[in-house]
Each structure stands twice: as structure tokens, then as C-alpha cells.
Amino acid sequence: MVNAYLVSLAATALVMAVLAMSAQLLVGLAGQPPLGQAAYLVVGAYTAATLATLTSLGPVQLLAASAVGAVAAAVTGLLAVRVRGTTFLMVTFGVGELVHAAAGQWAPGGSEGTHTPPVIALPGLAPMVRPGWVYLYVLACTLIIGAAVTVLTRTRFALLLRGIAAHEPRVQATGHHTSGLLLAAYTAAGAIAGAAGALLVAVTRYVSPADAAMGISAIALAAALIGSGSMIGACAAAILLVAVRDWAGGLLSGHGSTLLGLSFLALAYLPRHRLAGLLRLRDRGRT
């Protein structure tokens, strides 16, 4: 039952979970839906792939990818933070697709993509070739990123972001520069997405502009929405959506995108706000 394909699928699902956390930071905390997070994933992935010619050390690639992802998000975020709501989604979608197009033009390997050698988890260890070891490495990194994100969601900064989602003029009235706060959140989300890109390179040992496709961003946003504000929920939903697209789609002779489309439709029409409300009531009853 558990074969190499399933293990690498599970690792891909974890990468999507990290990307979903990056989307959740924006839509769950600040209330601004991004539809271009795959752009920063691909920026991080190409950073890791370029760095792979110098070092195969995974954590170094991860940090570099994260940093470059943050820089890319800080620059392109200047566009996104000028608008809110649906227009935010439209602008991030446009930016994401422009990065997708630019990657085909400028990135090493062009539209064919580029291959990378297997990464090394820690100095002194052997390169990770077997999917099981790669999975464990990705799992460890995901947990570390998840812990960092959890710390971030408990800060005063996160409270201000929640304030922007609830009622932006009041946050401004208390003297905060909300566009600056949003840009900071967008940069942080870009850093997380860039880290996801480095993990993607560790899993697939390959990166191509197709990794910046709208479908990846859409899965991240949909997972964040299913998670309705919770980071764990977003991760679980991302794993579920990857399972629907790749595993169930594989069983149905490659109609994964139809299944994904049906899940988006179900997500739109099911009363998920009420379902999330039930969960919150249960939590409140417990405390």
C-alpha cells in the first residue's frame, strides 16, 4: 500500500501545507485573499535550485529561499497593499501570473525547468535519495515553520492584522499605518512561500515555471479558506486537496482538475462559515 509514490505525494502535500499557511497569514489574519502565493514558491524554488550548484545543504537552501521569497514579496507587495478585498485577490492573481510568465523567460532552464541534485539535511549526512528520508526532512522543516508561524500568530502584530480584517479605519484611527502592516504581513507570507519552494525542490529535485501556475495558488487559497482562520485547518485542508487532485484524480484516470473544481464549488456553496462557527462554539464550551 505504502509505496515510493505515496510517500513523495505525502511530501508534496506537506509543501502545499506550508504554502497554505502562507496564504492563511493573509486571508485568515488580515482578511485579504491572495491568489498569487505560488509566485513566491517558485522564486524560492529557483533560489534553492541556483544555490544547489554551490551547496546541497538543505537548511541553507531553505533560509536563502525564504529570504529571496520575502524580498520578492516586499517588492511586488507594493502593488497588492494598495487595494483590499476582491481587488486584492485580482491584483495578486495578476502579479502571480506575471511572475509565472517572467519565470518562463528569465529563469534558468526556461520553460523546460531545471533539475537539482538531492539535498543534504545536515552537514556530514548523505544526500537524501530515498523518498522516506526526504519525507522526514520535509516533515521536520514543516513543523519548524509551523511553530514559527504559530508564534507569529500570537504576537501583537497578528492582533493588528486581525484588526485590519475586522475594521481597518479603527486600526488607522489608533495611529497604525495599515498598508505598512499589510506589506509586512505580505513579506512574511512571501518568506513562508519561499521556504515552501525550497522544500518543493527537496522533494521533486526539479523546478519549472509550471510550479507558479494559478492552480497552485488556488489550492493554497482554498485550503486557507477551508481552514477558516486556523493554521492547522489550512494544513489539513491542503493535504486533503493534494490527495483529491493527485491520488483520487489518479484513480479516476487523471481527472484531478475536475475533482478540484468540484471541491472549489462545494467550498463555495457549503455553509462553511456556519460549520466553522460550530467548531468555535465547541472550543468555547471546552475552555
Next chain:
Amino acid sequence: MGLSGLVNPYTITALDGVAYGLLLFVIAAGLTLIFGVAGVFSMAHGTLYLAGAYLAWHLGDGGWAGLGLALAAAVLIGAVGGAGLAAAVRPLTERPLDQVLATLGVAYIAADQFSTVFGAEPRSVDPPRALAGSVSLGGYQYPVYRLGFVAVAALIVVLLIWLVERSRTGAIVRAVVADPDMAAATGLRTRTTRAAVLVGGGILAVTAGVLGAPVIGPAPGVDTTILVYSLIVCVVGGLGSIRGALLAALGVGQILTLGVALVPGAAAFVLAAAMLIALTIRHRPSLAGRPE
């Protein structure tokens, strides 16, 4: 000098850009009005173009009859598709994110069905035989169909601007864009207007697909490409503005043809910069809180 001095490879490319820009305008006009009137960002708008392009490929027989048949089918499919989208987003009013998800779901399912039915390879669509040749423009050969396309698209542009800015129907549409609540209070049927704009936008997009198929042929992924470029046209031109969309579409058309010929690879950066400038001018921080 005269005409032949004006005709060089760059003006020929610029003419291509005009064709591309007018094509984008016909698609983006629907998208911008749908967003302005109904508040819906329809992710399935590029799908409608792709449906029209496949329609032209499927029904085109190299004669006028095939084109006429495809255009008739395009109006029908556009109307049905638009009405379907209107029905789909109707229960989701006031939930713009769910509207995006629902139309995205439709786009995904349609894209999968297209590649199942029509195959994954790009299809080339030949124009009607009467327009298939090329004409000499100051020593350069230029496809007749593209000139015809520019003429027809220019006609559609004039009709559309007249419809939106001069007719009673257009006045209602603009009233709903400007202030839906006030429009409803004065007795305008905003719900009917919303559905009608989705139907109209659908017809425009599918028709653009049939007419534009020899220019941008049907292939998997064309739906996203068209959606992105018409989205950029909408953002640069100002959401809900038809004249803004026309100017933006012509500009984007030039960037994607002449710009690519002059500075290869810079198109994405120029388009992003255009969006940044448009957003900076339009959404100044003085409009605190809700910049929309």
C-alpha cells in the same frame, strides 16, 4: 516618404498590437462591467473565450457558412454560459470570495473537459478562405483576416461604447455601477441588470473567441492567459470603466507585441509597473480605510 516611410517592421508589429488590444478590449469590457455591476470577478471569463475559440475550430469549414454558424452558436453559448454564471453566483451575493471560488471551480471543470474532448495539443484555426490571403502593405505581407478583425473589432468597440455611454440600457448599467443602492431605490431592477451584464459579457467573450481564434488559437492554458491579460486591462483601466478599459487594452496590446519585439522578456515587468502606476494614482492613501 509617405506611406512607405511609415511602414517598417515595427509599425507592422504595432498593427498586430492593435488587433491584440482590440481583442483584449472586447473580452475585458465584459469582465470590467461584470465586476462594476455585479461585483463578481469571474474566473471563468477566459474559459468563455476558450469555448469560443474551440467553437471556431470545430465549426469552421473555411467558408462564410462555418463562421456564421460559429458566431450564431457563440451568441447562444455565451448567453447560456453567462446566465449559468449569473445563476451560480446569485446565492453567493455579498460573498465575493465564494463567487471567485465558484467561478474558479467552473473554470477548472471546463478546462478539464476541454482537454478531454479537444485534446491537449494546440489547435490552429484557419480564417474563412475569402480572408485567408495576405495583402501587401508598403512591401510587407499582412494577413487580410487580421485587418478584417481590426475593422470588425473597431465596430464592436464603437457599438459597445455607444451602448454603455449613450443608450438608456447603458445609463442603467452605469447607474448600478456608480451606486447600486440608490439605483435600486429609484426603481431600477439591479438584479436583472446584474444577470443581463453577465449574459452580455458572456456573449462578448465567446464571440471574441470565435473571431479571435485565428489570432490566438485554442489550446489548454489559453483561458488563464486571456483571463490574466483582460484582468490587467481591467485593473489598469479602472474597474467598471469602459473607456479606461479601451485605452488600457490598446496599451497592453502594444506591450505584448511591440514591447516584446523591442525588449524581449520585459513585458511582465512593464505590465506590473503599469498596474502599480494605475493603482498608485487611483487609490491614494487619502482615501483612508476602504480604498475601493
